[in-house]
Amino acid sequence: MFRTHLVSELNPKLDGSEVKVAGWVHNVRNLGGKIFILLRDKSGIGQIVVEKGNNAYDKVINIGLESTIVVNGVVKADARAPNGVEVHAKDIEILSYARSPLPLDVTGKVKADIDTRLRERLLDLRRLEMQAVLKIQSVAVKSFRETLYKHGFVEVFTPKIIASATEGGAQLFPVLYFGKEAFLAQSPQLYKELLAGAIERVFEIAPAWRAEESDTPYHLSEFISMDVEMAFADYNDIMALIEQIIYNMINDVKRECENELKILNYTPPNVRIPIKKVSYSDAIELLKSKGVNIKFGDDIGTPELRVLYNELKEDLYFVTDWPWLSRPFYTKQKKDNPQLSESFDLIFRWLEIVSGSSRNHVKEVLENSLKVRGLNPESFEFFLKWFDYGMPPHAGFGMGLARVMLMLTGLQSVKEVVPFPRDKKRLTP
Amino acid sequence: MFRTHLVSELNPKLDGSEVKVAGWVHNVRNLGGKIFILLRDKSGIGQIVVEKGNNAYDKVINIGLESTIVVNGVVKADARAPNGVEVHAKDIEILSYARSPLPLDVTGKVKADIDTRLRERLLDLRRLEMQAVLKIQSVAVKSFRETLYKHGFVEVFTPKIIASATEGGAQLFPVLYFGKEAFLAQSPQLYKELLAGAIERVFEIAPAWRAEESDTPYHLSEFISMDVEMAFADYNDIMALIEQIIYNMINDVKRECENELKILNYTPPNVRIPIKKVSYSDAIELLKSKGVNIKFGDDIGTPELRVLYNELKEDLYFVTDWPWLSRPFYTKQKKDNPQLSESFDLIFRWLEIVSGSSRNHVKEVLENSLKVRGLNPESFEFFLKWFDYGMPPHAGFGMGLARVMLMLTGLQSVKEVVPFPRDKKRLTP
Numbered sequence: 001m002f003r004t005h006l007v008s009e010l011n012p013k014l015d016g017s018e019v020k021v022a023g024w025v026h027n028v029r030n031l032g033g034k035i036f037i038l039l040r041d042k043s044g045i046g047q048i049v050v051e052k053g054n055n056a057y058d059k060v061i062n063i064g065l066e067s068t069i070v071v072n073g074v075v076k077a078d079a080r081a082p083n084g085v086e087v088h089a090k091d092i093e094i095l096s097y098a099r100s101p102l103p104l105d106v107t108g109k110v111k112a113d114i115d116t117r118l119r120e121r122l123l124d125l126r127r128l129e130m131q132a133v134l135k136i137q138s139v140a141v142k143s144f145r146e147t148l149y150k151h152g153f154v155e156v157f158t159p160k161i162i163a164s165a166t167e168g169g170a171q172l173f174p175v176l177y178f179g180k181e182a183f184l185a186q187s188p189q190l191y192k193e194l195l196a197g198a199i200e201r202v203f204e205i206a207p208a209w210r211a212e213e214s215d216t217p218y219h220l221s222e223f224i225s226m227d228v229e230m231a232f233a234d235y236n237d238i239m240a241l242i243e244q245i246i247y248n249m250i251n252d253v254k255r256e257c258e259n260e261l262k263i264l265n266y267t268p269p270n271v272r273i274p275i276k277k278v279s280y281s282d283a284i285e286l287l288k289s290k291g292v293n294i295k296f297g298d299d300i301g302t303p304e305l306r307v308l309y310n311e312l313k314e315d316l317y318f319v320t321d322w323p324w325l326s327r328p329f330y331t332k333q334k335k336d337n338p339q340l341s342e343s344f345d346l347i348f349r350w351l352e353i354v355s356g357s358s359r360n361h362v363k364e365v366l367e368n369s370l371k372v373r374g375l376n377p378e379s380f381e382f383f384l385k386w387f388d389y390g391m392p393p394h395a396g397f398g399m400g401l402a403r404v405m406l407m408l409t410g411l412q413s414v415k416e417v418v419p420f421p422r423d424k425k426r427l428t429p
Numbered sequence: 430m431f432r433t434h435l436v437s438e439l440n441p442k443l444d445g446s447e448v449k450v451a452g453w454v455h456n457v458r459n460l461g462g463k464i465f466i467l468l469r470d471k472s473g474i475g476q477i478v479v480e481k482g483n484n485a486y487d488k489v490i491n492i493g494l495e496s497t498i499v500v501n502g503v504v505k506a507d508a509r510a511p512n513g514v515e516v517h518a519k520d521i522e523i524l525s526y527a528r529s530p531l532p533l534d535v536t537g538k539v540k541a542d543i544d545t546r547l548r549e550r551l552l553d554l555r556r557l558e559m560q561a562v563l564k565i566q567s568v569a570v571k572s573f574r575e576t577l578y579k580h581g582f583v584e585v586f587t588p589k590i591i592a593s594a595t596e597g598g599a600q601l602f603p604v605l606y607f608g609k610e611a612f613l614a615q616s617p618q619l620y621k622e623l624l625a626g627a628i629e630r631v632f633e634i635a636p637a638w639r640a641e642e643s644d645t646p647y648h649l650s651e652f653i654s655m656d657v658e659m660a661f662a663d664y665n666d667i668m669a670l671i672e673q674i675i676y677n678m679i680n681d682v683k684r685e686c687e688n689e690l691k692i693l694n695y696t697p698p699n700v701r702i703p704i705k706k707v708s709y710s711d712a713i714e715l716l717k718s719k720g721v722n723i724k725f726g727d728d729i730g731t732p733e734l735r736v737l738y739n740e741l742k743e744d745l746y747f748v749t750d751w752p753w754l755s756r757p758f759y760t761k762q763k764k765d766n767p768q769l770s771e772s773f774d775l776i777f778r779w780l781e782i783v784s785g786s787s788r789n790h791v792k793e794v795l796e797n798s799l800k801v802r803g804l805n806p807e808s809f810e811f812f813l814k815w816f817d818y819g820m821p822p823h824a825g826f827g828m829g830l831a832r833v834m835l836m837l838t839g840l841q842s843v844k845e846v847v848p849f850p851r852d853k854k855r856l857t858p
Contacts, residue, residue, distance in 0.1 A: 001666075002661035002662070022661045022821070023661075024821075041629065041661075042581065067819050095822055096819050096822075097819075098817065099818065122623050122815040125624065130627070135583055135628075137584070138585070155567040155571070157847075173604050175603070175604050175605075175613065176602065176603045176604075177650075178650075182856055184590075184613075191848075194550075194551050194858070198551055199560050199564075200471035207589050207635065221606075221607075222588060231471075232431035233431070361525055382858040383858075389531065389552060390454075390495035390496050390525050392451070392497040393497075393525075419620075419624060420587060420620060422588055422590055427590065427591070427611055429811040429812075
């Protein structure tokens with residue numbers, strides 16, 4: 001056993017008790033007669049005192065920061081120390097020595113640029129800020145799932161090696177699969193639709209891949225997609241569900257990660273339900289009225305969303321009813337205007353974090369929709385054939401975890417959030 | 430809105446109420462003056478009555494099984510019907526027509542072989558048995574996570590496109606990554622170790638890939654791996670954690686999936702803690718004493734595990750302390766016998782469902798371990814470099830979800846359990 005307590009579990013009531021703590025040497029101050037070690041473990045940072053004359057003294061006098069140690073010692077209440085306690089070392093075991101100097105300062109006093117941080121990622125992930133980010137992410141995905149469990153959703157796992165492209169062939173990574181060409185899934189779209197056609201309500205949190213050529217703060221080649229699909233539902237049902245998911249997620253993070261948010265010096269936005277909805281057509285008109293050069297059919301990109309955000313002054317808003325042709329083939333047209341679709345994006349300020357829609361569930365309409373987009377229905381036969389066998393109306397969405405994390409942490413780039421990001425130039429670590 | 434109630438929510442207290450239900454036409458009986466429809470939704474099966482003369486009658490008289498419909502009607506208590514109620518249709522809307530005959534019988538009366546089932550998978554997944562399997566899986570992974578949350582583990586997501594092989598180059602799927610050769614991760618092993626070296630306790634549930642040439646009931650090319658890594662811990666800590674995970678998982682499934690287990694006519698094994706441990710060396714001796722031709726250093730495969738199970742008569746047991754050379758390079762040797770390792774497998778009867786160990790955390794030992802196995806330390810530089818910067822002792826395991834599901838459902842092949850399995854001959858659906 002490496003420890004009896006985490007450092008955060010030490011408190012003045014333990015005064016006089018023998019304890020064993022283990023962790024990383026976060027900082028060392030040598031005051032001659034005494035060495036003060038700040039010992040960091042997953043729970044926080046505690047203070048160790050090593051007296052001259054103790055045989056542990058020589059072991060640690062030249063120890064490198066980030067070495068790992070086990071300290072046997074006695075708790076002593078001291079109001080000046082973290083948590084009001086110090087551990088006076090009786091013996092110290094060195095578990096691993098860290099080389100000095102470190103290529104990155106874990107205490108965060110010396111700032112590093114993102115390239116250095118990603119290259120020296122293990123040390124970077126030990127910084128309290130990155131530990132906070134990872135903790136918040138874990139709470140966020142837990143919250144996402146809990147809201148869905150409450151609504152009777154079943155977690156599923158869909159195949160990631162696929163025979164053909166979901167939404168056209170662009171941006172796919174080819175895989176050599178037993179001598180055959182296959183691809184990495186861009187999204188679980190078609191498979192989650194099929195599963196909704198069997199068990200109605202499904203969700204999946206899994207990697208997806210898109211060969212992004214561009215280097216932006218919002219794109220990675222490999223990303224975690226949080227996907228939901230729901231039968232006997234339309235996009236309004238889905239937007240109502242997303243409101244609950246986001247509301248719970250933000251509030252769960254605020255409640256369970258108070259300390260982590262303090263470390264990040266950030267407060268996630270408040271969610272007001274219902275979340276504001278603005279139609280694509282109204283958004284275009286609004287943008288035009290602000291002098292933006294945009295017309296019906298154009299995408300509303302980040303620069304335009306910034307203008308929209310300045311006008312709407314809402315941290316979160318849906319842009320609904322997008323032009324049908326600008327959305328993927330499985331998107332359902334609006335009954336009263338087939339130029340438009342039953343679709344939406346959820347925007348955090350100027351960043352799309354969710355995209356969803358009602359789906360077509362009629363085979364002939366899907367086939368036509370593929371053709372209109374220059375795609376070959378034969379390549380989608382494995383998908384289309386099921387629409388002969390009672391596919392219900394259904395709707396769903398995909399949510400990008402790393403982008404949601406920007407909303408939850410205040411960080412500015414998905415490359416910071418993802419522990420080991422993959423982009424055009426990064427394949428290691 | 431497609432429905433006011435799920436069919437399982439209907440009960441005699443609603444007698445006389447107007448309701449709206451939606452689902453699949455599971456079965457139809459035409460008694461001349463009346464048509465009885467068994468309507469299936471995600472909650473179960475309910476009975477609809479359509480009287481001759483009602484305009485819905487003509488709509489459904491020739492309807493194909495598995496078509497989806499919405500029924501507006503009035504609840505009538507009737508002790509002979511499922512849940513003691515029928516819905517007398519006032520109107521029926523057909524949402525989608527299913528073609529007849531179906532290529533697979535969803536009611537399960539006509540059995541199909543596994544190839545047919547996988548080819549006609551959407552219909553197969555609608556069978557109550559497969560719905561039960563998917564529900565049980567969702568509860569099992571929820572339970573897995575909940576045990577880990579309780580122990581302070583953080584859920585992480587590691588990269589799946591990697592530059593080099595984790596445990597040697599065999600059985601890797603190559604990916605073309607922006608013109609460079611890369612691979613699909615066989616396991617999150619090295620990345621979860623690094624994350625444990627930063628935040629101590631991590632887990633991940635994610636796909637992993639192994640190019641399995643053989644066609645067995647226990648192997649797939651793409652599988653969901655449930656991975657845990659824990660710093661300041663050894664394999665005994667990990668085995669104790671696994672005991673709790675398995676205990677909770679089996680009991681959560683028994684409690685939350687009573688109905689699903691009834692559908693499958695199966696009871697998962699009881700877990701007795703502590704789970705029996707038998708050392709590899711003792712297992713070899715025991716097998717020899719039973720006439721099995723086996724010697725120290727050999728793998729203990731499924732045929733040998735069957736013999737072992739017959740002797741031990743335990744549904745679950747650990748085989749511990751495997752020969753060091755038969756385990757991956759990151760496995761820690763035993764201090765008192767470097768031929769052996771601090772490693773274990775957890776066996777369900779004769780099936781390995783978990784594999785784990787204490788890990789080496791000393792760079793020189795790791796480098797030597799790679800060389801002894803004919804691997805080149807330079808290929809692992811992205812991993813090894815961190816062992817210069819305070820990697821703590823750590824331990825962990827990987828658990829195969831599909832195999833665990835065999836234990837939880839009584840099914841005989843992982844190909845049945847996984848909705849869209851990938852093996853040498855299957856890339857669709």
